[in-house]
Amino acid sequence: MLVAAGVFPHPPVLVPGVAGHRAADLDGMRANCELAVTRLFDNDPDLVVVLGGDDRTACHGSDVTGTLAPYGLDMTFGDGSARLPLSLTIGRWLLESHIDRAAREFHSVAWNATPAECFRLGERIADRAARVALLVLGDGSACRTERSPGFLEPDAVAYDDHVAEALRCGDTTALAALRPKTADRLLVAGRPAWQVLAGAASERSPSGELLDYSAPYGVGYFVATWLFDSAFPSSGRSEPDRAETRAE
Amino acid sequence: MRTTVRFRGRDLGAQRPLVMAIVNRTPDSFYDRGRTFEFDAALSAVDEAVADGADIVDIGGVKAGPGTLVGVDEEIERTAPFVTEVRRNFPELVISVDTWRHEVGRAVCVRGADLLNDTWAGADPKLVEVAAEFRAGYVCSHTGGAVPRTRPHRVRYEDVVRSVVEETTRQAERAAEIGVPEDGILIDPTHDFGKNTRHSLALLRHTDQLVATGWPVLMALSNKDFVGETLGTELSERVTGTLAATALAARDGAAVFRAHEVRQTRQVLDMVAGIAGEREPASTVRGLA
Numbered sequence: 001m002l003v004a005a006g007v008f009p010h011p012p013v014l015v016p017g018v019a020g021h022r023a024a025d026l027d028g029m030r031a032n033c034e035l036a037v038t039r040l041f042d043n044d045p046d047l048v049v050v051l052g053g054d055d056r057t058a059c060h061g062s063d064v065t066g067t068l069a070p071y072g073l074d075m076t077f078g079d080g081s082a083r084l085p086l087s088l089t090i091g092r093w094l095l096e097s098h099i100d101r102a103a104r105e106f107h108s109v110a111w112n113a114t115p116a117e118c119f120r121l122g123e124r125i126a127d128r129a130a131r132v133a134l135l136v137l138g139d140g141s142a143c144r145t146e147r148s149p150g151f152l153e154p155d156a157v158a159y160d161d162h163v164a165e166a167l168r169c170g171d172t173t174a175l176a177a178l179r180p181k182t183a184d185r186l187l188v189a190g191r192p193a194w195q196v197l198a199g200a201a202s203e204r205s206p207s208g209e210l211l212d213y214s215a216p217y218g219v220g221y222f223v224a225t226w227l228f229d230s231a232f233p234s235s236g237r238s239e240p241d242r243a244e245t246r247a248e
Numbered sequence: 249m250r251t252t253v254r255f256r257g258r259d260l261g262a263q264r265p266l267v268m269a270i271v272n273r274t275p276d277s278f279y280d281r282g283r284t285f286e287f288d289a290a291l292s293a294v295d296e297a298v299a300d301g302a303d304i305v306d307i308g309g310v311k312a313g314p315g316t317l318v319g320v321d322e323e324i325e326r327t328a329p330f331v332t333e334v335r336r337n338f339p340e341l342v343i344s345v346d347t348w349r350h351e352v353g354r355a356v357c358v359r360g361a362d363l364l365n366d367t368w369a370g371a372d373p374k375l376v377e378v379a380a381e382f383r384a385g386y387v388c389s390h391t392g393g394a395v396p397r398t399r400p401h402r403v404r405y406e407d408v409v410r411s412v413v414e415e416t417t418r419q420a421e422r423a424a425e426i427g428v429p430e431d432g433i434l435i436d437p438t439h440d441f442g443k444n445t446r447h448s449l450a451l452l453r454h455t456d457q458l459v460a461t462g463w464p465v466l467m468a469l470s471n472k473d474f475v476g477e478t479l480g481t482e483l484s485e486r487v488t489g490t491l492a493a494t495a496l497a498a499r500d501g502a503a504v505f506r507a508h509e510v511r512q513t514r515q516v517l518d519m520v521a522g523i524a525g526e527r528e529p530a531s532t533v534r535g536l537a
Contacts, residue, residue: 012402021480070404072446086402142401149401151314187401219401 045133052087052137054108122199138190140220148218170206269297385432392442
């Protein structure tokens with residue numbers, strides 16, 4: 001059962017040594033990330049699941065290494081045998097100072113997973129332990145301005161605003177309904193991971209808080225926490241049907 | 249060891265590294281920002297580049313980065329008549345055109361262009377066929393598969409140098425197979441295209457590995473973002489960093505340098521050649537009178 005979730009950005013520049021003297025640009029966001037990670041552990045999870053997008057859906061276990069070498073940086077986190085994709089590498093880095101506080105697993109979800117597939121994966125992840133905390137890596141649009149990596153798409157900021165509101169409100173329905181085609185067009189890296197979160201939280205009543213929402217380099221970044229009143233799971237699982245309906 | 253390069257019979261030899269002057273017939277390119285968009289301004293820029301020591305002029309009709317769409321007809325209109333005029337003014341000058349479209353390549357080769365600078369790495373596979381048909385030169389680039397006019401976003405390489413060597417030599421061999429003259433083929437690691445700053449720096453650090461392929465290496469470094477990020481400088485303060493990169497790449501054997509600042513680049517290359525003992529000083533009277 002899910003007891004807490006956090007949503008985090010996963011650009012390489014989140015790691016302080018990456019950006020050189022511009023590292024300070026993200027100091028505030030890093031502080032909010034640390035706050036959100038701490039809240040996950042404050043809920044006494046038996047298992048922390050780190051979840052992010054990749055080319056394929058896979059469980060990497062706990063014996064893992066994250067590396068930024070493919071991005072030209074000699075930085076690694078952990079010394080396990082499985083090599084993590086970027087999203088989970090940043091997740092591994094976020095856990096660095098909490099690494100021995102709970103058991104952990106690293107799961108990737110395919111960029112092209114359908115909303116329904118994501119939702120079901122979330123349900124399975126939530127069932128992996130009595131008290132599961134989910135660390136979700138996902139970014140908004142990279143097409144927010146003419147200076148964005150993906151240049152300007154006029155609806156990108158509105159899209160990110162919609163996601164930010166869903167994260168702030170703990171709105172699983174809104175996340176489950178995000179359309180893959182739109183997310184792909186807007187270079188949104190978070191869509192599958194957020195939809196896994198929606199599945200994992202589907203039986204609960206999330207109390208959301210949006211700790212950060214900004215785009216200093218033209219890509220939407222979010223930091224949010226979802227906490228749950230463990231005594232009163234909400235009823236019904238309507239979201240999978242909705243996700244199936246909206247899948248394209 | 250530099251090899252002889254020759255484009256449609258115009259022999260540039262192997263004696264010294266070459267300067268390819270950038271002349272953009274664009275209103276929006278990142279550095280010149282439309283300064284040579286007008287036909288006459290661009291012609292003056294060619295005159296100046298030749299006077300400053302350019303061996304090649306590279307004419308562009310579409311800015312590299314994202315922005316206003318420029319159709320095939322518009323790109324031809326910007327480049328082809330201009331090639332005609334430059335050819336008329338400079339019968340022996342090597343004229344390169346920076347394009348990824350085969351229709352543009354054909355239009356400019358008909359009018360006398362010698363070299364097709366395919367900066368987007370064969371995004372249009374027919375472009376190299378045009379080079380072969382006209383026996384023109386061809387630049388083999390590396391973009392990591394990027395779509396033309398897009399920026400890099402979290403691009404990753406297991407080994408960026410190996411990726412560049414493999415991709416550019418594969419293209420060069422393919423170009424030669426289909427009839428592009430071997431001595432008119434250049435390989436270009438294509439700094440900033442599909443790469444972050446650390447990738448671009450690694451490619452300069454390992455210039456020797458590119459040179460060791462045996463294909464002449466074109467370095468297009470001029471005022472690019474990787475220079476600005478390395479020094480923490482804005483666009484107006486990238487010349488010094490560009491020239492430092494130019495000097496080291498020249499020392500390691502790169503053959504051609506695409507540049508905005510032709511005169512300074514020529515001086516750097518001559519100085520490097522002087523230090524290497526490959527070029528006689530222009531004069532040596534000091535202490536010898």
